[in-house]
Amino acid sequence: MHAFYDPTRTYEENLAEGPFGLPSDTAPSLPSTAELWGHPVAAPFGIPAGPLVGSAACEAAFRLGFDVNVYKTVRTRRHAAHPFPNTLAVHLEGDLTSSTPMPLLADDAWDRGRSISNSFGVPSSDPDVWQADMARAVAAAGEGQLLVGSFQGTTGSGDGSVDAYVADHVLAARLVAETGARAMEMNLSCPNEGTSSLLCFDPDLVTRVAAAVKDEIGDTPLVLKLAYFADDEALERLVAQTDRIVDGYAAINTLPARLVDAAGAQALPGEGREVSGVCGAAIRWAGLEMIERLSALRSRRGSDVTLVGVGGVLTVDDYSALREAGADAVMTATGAMLDPMLGHKVRAAAAR
Secondary structure (H helix, E strand, O other), rough: OOOOOOEEEEEHHHHHHHHHHOOOOOOOOOOOOOEOOOEEOOOOOOOEEEEEEEEOHHHHHHOOOOOOEEEEOOOOOOOOOOOOOOOOOEEEOOOOOOOOOEEEEEEOOOHHOOOOOOOOOOOOOOOOHHEEEEEEHHHHHHOOOOEEEEEEEOOOOOOHHHHHHHHHHHHHHHHHOOOOEEEEEEEOOOOOHHHOOHHHOOOHHHHHHHHHHHHOOOOEEEEEEEEEOHHHHHHHHHHHHOOOOOEEEEEOOOOEEEEEEEOOOOOOOOOOOOOEEEEEEEHHHHHHHHHHHHHHHHHOOOOOOEEEEOOOOHHHHHHHHHHHHHHOOOEEOHHHOOOOOOHHHHHHHHEE
């Protein structure tokens, strides 16, 4: 399980030296089968912000037939990653839900894990570094491929006010736009930011931030990355306030769980890391349900927003299920790490 991101190495090693051990295959050129935000794509499938920590990983993803890829979330200033390890195999039977007994076992037994932890803390290089690297990732996209730049604001920016927080999002968007990225994703749902206080759960502030960012970036498509919403009214309110401002929604990010090692101790070292976001097979149900609900809202409101389905996509069938549920595009993080040829397989299915 070392494709695109090697969980046995630090984030810094993956950024500087990765990706490691990927196949040398190159996906054949194919005619476009879909269009996203006016851009034709060979297949509406790729990798979300997460495994693609730099341009080398993005270039490898494009080469292997993942056609819509998201450069890992950046900030307006350098931000260190959480201590190693960041990604562990998470062991549970079935789905991760609010009734799942806690804690869950997490370890490095990758051969037994179809779900993983996501505990990075949204690290970022300084813009002087990541802007040039993101521009290389943009240039790596071939015909029928698209690079999306992910960004977020940082709490406590400037004088610590809400105005400063909004301004930091706007600055981050401006810096991403300067790389030439043809679409952007604003990360409102990082599991490391506190699951109960995620920005996506504050519709008024999201509306304010999204409007300010769109004023800055103009016609460049803006997608909001959402967490799982347990409450239908809360989700409907967010969509009602933003679907005339933004160009799409991507859902979901992760689901939270308390993780321990075989001895019952906290699995991920450091203060505030008792709970981690979990990706992979255990959250497939939540990603599918969110796309179904967002698709229903889109139809009811007569909106034309693009929906990107993420969460637990490990197979071509998982891709197809999200497409049938209403997703215009689908992305996989854990699936790409487990099977670097999944892009080839989805491309073949999309071309049929």
